[in-house]
Amino acid sequence: MKRDLHLFQNPKPPITGSSSSSPAPATCGKEKMMMVKEEEDELLAVLGYKVRSSEMAEVALKLEQLETMMGNVQEDGLSHLATDTIHYNPSELYSWLDSMLSELNPSDPMLVSPEIDNNNSFLAGDSSTITSIGGFPASDYDLKAIPGNAIYRRSNQFAIDSSSSSSNQNNNKRLKSCSSPDSMVTSTSNAPLIGTTVTTTTTAAAAESTRAVILVDSQENGVRLVHALMACAEAIQKNNLSLAEALVKQIGFLAVSQSGAMRKVALYFAEALARRIYRLSPPKNQIDLSLSDTLQMHFYETCPYLKFAHFTANQAILEAFEGKKRVHVIDFSMNQGLQWPALMQALAVREGGPPIFRLTGIGPPSMDNTDHLHEVGCKLAQLADAINVKFEYRGFVANSLADLDATMLEIRSTEIESVAVNSVFDLHKLLGRPGAIEKVLGVVKQIKPVIFTVVEQESNHNGPVFLDRFTESLHYYSTLFDSLEGAPSSQDKVMSEVYLGKQICNLVACEGPDRVERHETLNQWTNRFGSSGFVPAHLGSNAFKQASMLLALFNGGEGYRVEESNGCLMLGWHTRPLITTSAWKLTAVH
Amino acid sequence: MSEKRIISIFKKGNKKRQRVKQVAKFCINDHHDILVEILRRLDGPSLCSAACVCRLWSAVARNDSIWEELCFRQVAPRPSLSLRSVVSALGGYRCLYFVCIRPVLARLPKLLWSRDQLQLSLSLYCVHYYERLYVGAWLSDAPPSSLMFLRKPVNVV
Numbered sequence: 001m002k003r004d005l006h007l008f009q010n011p012k013p014p015i016t017g018s019s020s021s022s023p024a025p026a027t028c029g030k031e032k033m034m035m036v037k038e039e040e041d042e043l044l045a046v047l048g049y050k051v052r053s054s055e056m057a058e059v060a061l062k063l064e065q066l067e068t069m070m071g072n073v074q075e076d077g078l079s080h081l082a083t084d085t086i087h088y089n090p091s092e093l094y095s096w097l098d099s100m101l102s103e104l105n106p107s108d109p110m111l112v113s114p115e116i117d118n119n120n121s122f123l124a125g126d127s128s129t130i131t132s133i134g135g136f137p138a139s140d141y142d143l144k145a146i147p148g149n150a151i152y153r154r155s156n157q158f159a160i161d162s163s164s165s166s167s168n169q170n171n172n173k174r175l176k177s178c179s180s181p182d183s184m185v186t187s188t189s190n191a192p193l194i195g196t197t198v199t200t201t202t203t204a205a206a207a208e209s210t211r212a213v214i215l216v217d218s219q220e221n222g223v224r225l226v227h228a229l230m231a232c233a234e235a236i237q238k239n240n241l242s243l244a245e246a247l248v249k250q251i252g253f254l255a256v257s258q259s260g261a262m263r264k265v266a267l268y269f270a271e272a273l274a275r276r277i278y279r280l281s282p283p284k285n286q287i288d289l290s291l292s293d294t295l296q297m298h299f300y301e302t303c304p305y306l307k308f309a310h311f312t313a314n315q316a317i318l319e320a321f322e323g324k325k326r327v328h329v330i331d332f333s334m335n336q337g338l339q340w341p342a343l344m345q346a347l348a349v350r351e352g353g354p355p356i357f358r359l360t361g362i363g364p365p366s367m368d369n370t371d372h373l374h375e376v377g378c379k380l381a382q383l384a385d386a387i388n389v390k391f392e393y394r395g396f397v398a399n400s401l402a403d404l405d406a407t408m409l410e411i412r413s414t415e416i417e418s419v420a421v422n423s424v425f426d427l428h429k430l431l432g433r434p435g436a437i438e439k440v441l442g443v444v445k446q447i448k449p450v451i452f453t454v455v456e457q458e459s460n461h462n463g464p465v466f467l468d469r470f471t472e473s474l475h476y477y478s479t480l481f482d483s484l485e486g487a488p489s490s491q492d493k494v495m496s497e498v499y500l501g502k503q504i505c506n507l508v509a510c511e512g513p514d515r516v517e518r519h520e521t522l523n524q525w526t527n528r529f530g531s532s533g534f535v536p537a538h539l540g541s542n543a544f545k546q547a548s549m550l551l552a553l554f555n556g557g558e559g560y561r562v563e564e565s566n567g568c569l570m571l572g573w574h575t576r577p578l579i580t581t582s583a584w585k586l587t588a589v590h
Numbered sequence: 591m592s593e594k595r596i597i598s599i600f601k602k603g604n605k606k607r608q609r610v611k612q613v614a615k616f617c618i619n620d621h622h623d624i625l626v627e628i629l630r631r632l633d634g635p636s637l638c639s640a641a642c643v644c645r646l647w648s649a650v651a652r653n654d655s656i657w658e659e660l661c662f663r664q665v666a667p668r669p670s671l672s673l674r675s676v677v678s679a680l681g682g683y684r685c686l687y688f689v690c691i692r693p694v695l696a697r698l699p700k701l702l703w704s705r706d707q708l709q710l711s712l713s714l715y716c717v718h719y720y721e722r723l724y725v726g727a728w729l730s731d732a733p734p735s736s737l738m739f740l741r742k743p744v745n746v747v
Contacts, residue, residue: 311713341720342713345680349673349712379723383716386679545706553697 225254225266226474232273233470241277248274261481268501269474272508280509293336293372295502298495300338302487304554305579308547308562308571309424309455310339312581315543317420318346320451320583324418326356330409330447332401332423334361337376339424341383348387357384358392358417360409365397373397401426402436406446419449427454427525431462431518441532445586451537452584456525458570458577461507462518473507476519476578483559483573522568522580534584538567543581547571592617625650630659634692657683661691664703677712680719690715 232247248270255266274280300306321327327347331339340359348354359380366372373395384391398404411419421444430436444452459476463469480500487493507517520528526536544562547569551560561577563570568582594615618625629640629651637660641651661683662668677683690711695703 311710314713336724338717338720341716345676345712345716346709348676349670351670353672379720382723383720386719387676387716388679542706546710549698549707549710553694 221254221257222262225251225258225262228254229266229269229273229474230471233467236273236276237465237467244273244277248277261478261485264497264501265474265478265481265504268477268504269508271501272505275505275509292499292502295495295499296335297338298492299499302490302492302496303484304551304560305571306338306424307550308569309579309581310342311550312539312543312547312569313422313424313453313455313583314339314343314346315546316451316453316537316539316581316583317343317422318350319540319542320420320537320585321347321355321418322350323352324355324450326358326412326417328358328360328412328417328419330360330362330419330421330449332362332421333426334363334373334376334395337361337380339422340380344380344384344389344391345387348389354387354389356390356392358394360394360396362396362398362401362404364399371395400433400436401430401440402433404440404443406443409447411447414448419447421447421449421452423453424455425457428456428462428518428520429516431520432513432516437528438532441529441534445533448586450585452534453581454525454529454584455579455581456522457519458521458572458580459519460521460524462520462524470508473504475576477504479573479576480578483578486554486559522565522570522582525582526566529584533587535587536567537583537585539564539569539581539583543569619646622650626653626656629653630656632660634660634687634695652684654678654683657687661687661708665705665708669705669708673712677715680715686711686715689718 228247228251232244232251235241235244235247251266251270251273255263255270258266296306317329329340329343331337344354344357347357359377361373361376363373377393377395381391381393394410396404396408411417427437427440430440457476459472461469461473461476463472477500481497484493484496484500487496503517506515510516529536544564547562551562551571554560559573561572561574563572563577565577565580568580570577570580572578592615618628625647629637632640637651637656641648658674658677677686680686681689694707694711
């Protein structure tokens with residue numbers, strides 16, 4: 001712990017006895033963010049940096065206490081914490097860990113708060129006093145709110161990243177320009193941050209019960225939270241950034257008072273809004289391919305959306321391939337190739353024996369120089385060999401689907417080979433670049449597939465007005481997170497939430513070609529495909545039955561609904577459709 | 591020689607000359623093929639219990655045809671032979687039963703078991719096999735388990 005403290009203190013020049021109002025411009029030069037100085041503090045505040053350097057000793061002390069407590073607990077649930085687990089979003093573990101710790105040690109005494117000292121010196125050696133800023137009550141910032149519930153891993157990250165962000169010395173000049181009524185809330189906000197940028201401090205929901213000022217009615221706060229989110233989005237829409245900043249902080253406070261799905265959704269949206277306000281785009285390509293594949297893998301395991309997508313698309317392809325001796329599938333969304341084992345197995349046992357199965361997989365380049373697509377191909381080949389299906393495979397690496405050309409794909413004549421094209425959650429990424437989707441649809445038409453299966457999210461997140469997009473996506477992702485609540489708590493679930501959180505971040509915080517999550521509704525896609533020369537191919541009742549049965553198997557299967565709409569299948573949670581599988585074929589003219 | 595035979599010989603040597611019938615007693619453990627035929631007609635839970643009786647029965651119960659019978663009992667028409675080769679390549683009917691079919695039946699007890707349900711189970715089984723090809727290649731230590739959703743949730747907290 002002390003070692004971490006040392007790391008943390010290293011980059012800062014010693015400034016003793018300075019008043020809180022003096023900025024530290026010399027060190028700001030190290031800042032990654034090119035911001036106005038005053039805004040930096042607000043930024044840090046909003047991103048959860050509520051710890052000043054003088055308080056680090058406190059934090060260290062508390063973390064040591066936690067560590068000893070954790071070490072003394074040998075139950076399975078907690079000993080897991082001591083090992084190296086990868087937590088990408090500390091806030092998600094918070095509630096799980098919090099409940100475990102509070103169960104474990106309900107009488108954990110609140111650590112005595114250090115003296116509130118108006119001495120504005122910070123970095124004065126290891127003094128554990130809390131400086132107050134220009135008359136603001138230190139109670140808003142003090143670490144009394146961080147009992148033994150501090151999460152070890154989070155603070156570890158905090159220490160490691162502090163040298164890179166090197167901005168903690170600015171914490172003490174937090175000019176709190178806004179005064180929201182909820183500033184009385186004592187729990188520190190906990191904006192979740194993914195990846196290697198700035199990390200958060202510890203939170204203390206448990207603190208709420210012991211402080212005089214308490215957030216009581218969580219339902220009322222839930223309503224307030226939604227209002228705050230909408231108001232913040234509106235403020236951003238009107239370009240009223242100072243109001244938006246104030247609201248984002250308020251959202252942070254309100255969000256931690258909630259629990260479950262609402263809390264997670266609010267935190268992800270709050271982070272995305274903060275990024276938008278401070279123009280901190282999420283680092284591009286920061287998470288490499290294998291990681292994002294892992295996230296998708298966990299999403300696959302936790303909830304039925306991807307399985308539904310794969311099984312219904314496979315059913316459509318299977319029916320289209322009936323009687324054909326040579327088949328070729330072009331997959332725009334190769335990822336781990338999870339869709340194809342089921343199809344290959346169905347082809348293997350079909351009447352008349354399996355056809356010769358050729359697969360072309362298209363995927364983005366991987367960060368490390370492994371040939372990811374090749375590995376997937378090898379695994380599929382192994383499976384094909386086991387079930388006696390003749391298999392050919394080709395992998396294409398492409399940054400974007402629009403880079404593809406029909407000639408590259410070596411399409412053979414339609415009399416010899418029947419082709420199917422498949423895309424799962426990938427077409428919407430083309431909508432950011434003008435002309436891309438038309439090009440890809442043109443390529444598909446050149447391929448002349450017998451069927452073109454498309455699975456997309458069922459929501460309009462591509463409107464021209466930011467506020468509308470925000471509202472839509474808030475509803476959509478709230479429903480999605482609600483449906484995830486039924487799944488048993490596990491690392492899978494956490495990773496699935498991170499996976500969705502990334503989408504939220506991109507949707508809200510990015511603009512222009514960076515914003516790839518441009519979902520559109522079935523009607524919009526229908527119009528688009530229709531004007532390109534495709535007609536819908538109805539998915540049969542087999543697909544419907546299989547999908548219904550699949551959903552019934554999931555925990556909380558009662559909430560999932562399969563609906564049929566114009567021959568397309570929609571999977572929804574209660575009354576809200578969430579994803580749609582549709583199949584298309586070329587009109588007879590082509 | 592079976593025990594009873596010995597006893598009967600012993601009794602024969604008794605002073606009381608009793609006419610004891612010297613019928614060779616039938617022991618099922620000597621006739622594995624009949625045992626298999628009997629086990630094939632059992633339902634799931636009974637078969638699982640039978641497989642726990644003794645080592646011999648456990649070994650006999652590993653015979654995949656017994657489990658094939660169990661899986662396809664209610665399915666009509668009978669699936670083709672190609673299915674058998676596929677399933678045995680993926681791990682066999684016994685595994686299929688334990689990994690897919692039994693949890694599905696447990697989750698949906700009123701399910702009318704037909705071809706569609708079987709097809710779905712096979713698809714899930716195939717995905718499961720494919721994922722196991724990836725063991726060791728994942729970042730986390732636990733192997734992927736797409737069939738986790740079929741298992742009963744364990745309350746961690």
